[in-house]
């Protein structure tokens with residue numbers, strides 16, 4: 001295969017959706033259970049906002065479960081893909097182009113549940129942007145509303161490159177994703193990542209693409225410090241990427257993949 005083309009993975013939403021959609025039902029089950037346990041919903045007219053909603057996979061799933069969904073993303077191609085699939089499934093949702101660090105919800109709408117999973121929050125590269133985003137989340141929540149934030153903590157002692165691999169096939173398209181994360185740069189608190197996709201189309205054509213990203217690193221203490229700056233959001237529970245609502249974690253460095261449940265006072 002020739003060298004992979006340098007393409008932003010998020011500019012090819014179908015290949016994103018194929019890989020990540022595998023976990024959608026499990027993640028939505030988890031979010032619903034967490035909301036039932038900690039939120040203020042009465043079972044009807046529940047509303048959910050997703051930061052950086054990407055291909056809209058979670059908005060689609062929430063829509064089929066009767067939630068009123070909303071989401072925004074910085075990438076217009078992701079949004080176009082999300083709109084198209086929602087329309088095909090006859091699901092109504094509020095979608096708009098915006099950024100996590102500066103978003104404004106149309107008509108000042110407030111939500112019962114806001115979420116941001118799979119480490120997406122780490123695309124905010126500065127403390128100011130991360131704090132601004134949390135403040136906007138708080139402003140977008142109804143009193144007693146819930147924010148669920150899922151992100152990988154960084155092992156600052158790690159000196160090796162870590163590797164994850166996914167293979168998913170949908171509608172005859174196979175996507176193999178190899179993601180590498182380099183050890184953290186402590187000075188800038190950044191981690192370099194590279195995802196390589198190998199896509200096999202139904203006619204057997206194979207293509208490759210590669211994306212490089214930079215994300216912000218967090219230890220448990222750094223995350224606690226950030227959360228402490230937005231006092232209207234209080235930590236009420238902590239889980240992990242297995243998305244088991246009965247499996248509890250502490251916000252410390254003993255476990256890398258954390259899902260925090262924050263409640264708006």
Ligand SMILES: C[S@@+](CC[C@H](N)C(=O)[O-])C[C@H]1O[C@@H](n2cnc3c(N)ncnc32)[C@H](O)[C@@H]1O
Pocket residue numbers: 010020050051052053054055056057058072073074075078098099100101117118120123124
């Ligand atoms: C890992 S995907 C997550 C998509 C979706 N939330 C999901 O769980 O499938 C990350 C998304 O974040 C978007 N993104 C990255 N930085 C952003 C920012 N500062 N504001 C808004 N969206 C951003 C990308 O365009 C991409 O769609």
